[in-house]
Amino acid sequence: MVMFTTIPDVQNLRVSEVTTNAITITWDAPPDGYTVGNRYAEATDSSTEGTRTRTPAGRHQDEHTFRNLNSFREYRVFVRLRDAGGNEGSYSSITARTLGEAPTGQPKNFNAIPNITFITVEWSAPDLWKRNGIITHYIIEWGEIGSLTTLNYSVPNPTFNTTDDQRYTFRDLKPNTEYAFNIAAVNINGTGPVL
Numbered sequence: 001m002v003m004f005t006t007i008p009d010v011q012n013l014r015v016s017e018v019t020t021n022a023i024t025i026t027w028d029a030p031p032d033g034y035t036v037g038n039r040y041a042e043a044t045d046s047s048t049e050g051t052r053t054r055t056p057a058g059r060h061q062d063e064h065t066f067r068n069l070n071s072f073r074e075y076r077v078f079v080r081l082r083d084a085g086g087n088e089g090s091y092s093s094i095t096a097r098t099l100g101e102a103p104t105g106q107p108k109n110f111n112a113i114p115n116i117t118f119i120t121v122e123w124s125a126p127d128l129w130k131r132n133g134i135i136t137h138y139i140i141e142w143g144e145i146g147s148l149t150t151l152n153y154s155v156p157n158p159t160f161n162t163t164d165d166q167r168y169t170f171r172d173l174k175p176n177t178e179y180a181f182n183i184a185a186v187n188i189n190g191t192g193p194v195l
Helices: none
Strands: 014-018 023-026 034-043 052-055 063-066 074-083 092-097 108-114 119-124 137-145 159-163 167-170 178-187
Touching: 014 092, 023 074, 023 092, 063 074, 108 178, 119 178
Parallel strands: none
Antiparallel strands: 014 023, 023 063, 034 052, 034 074, 074 092, 108 119, 119 167, 137 159, 137 178
């Protein structure tokens, strides 16, 4: 007669902390006679498919931190138990996304379309790899300037507009007046560099 022993699954696997480059997972302590087997984190997005960070088995642990992960990437984390004979059970898994950072790229292709009493400005989002997350909105700083020959200037009493679009029209402006515009992308982690 052959007997098979079923190795239990990891119980109550959960994410306890997430940073821009680390994910900490916890689980209930293994039952007596079992230790934690291999565990690993694997990126689930197509840009880093197959990227894994592995950690060898440990004894009676109920927490692990995966470090040196990419920011704003989704990872599927796997953990399994091992019995005293070295046999390992099935992986239990959970998915978590590392936090992003503020955008590191500026909006691109800025264009201002003037009219007599309004100016429409248009732009493109920063390069995908410089967004560091989902762009939630844009901040536009604008105001009057003295002349086009002024290269380094500060705008007194600037006005800030917030928009989700990549186009905005400033209305009721003074005719024959020059205006300056600065724009920055914003995600949940902060404001990026100004264009």
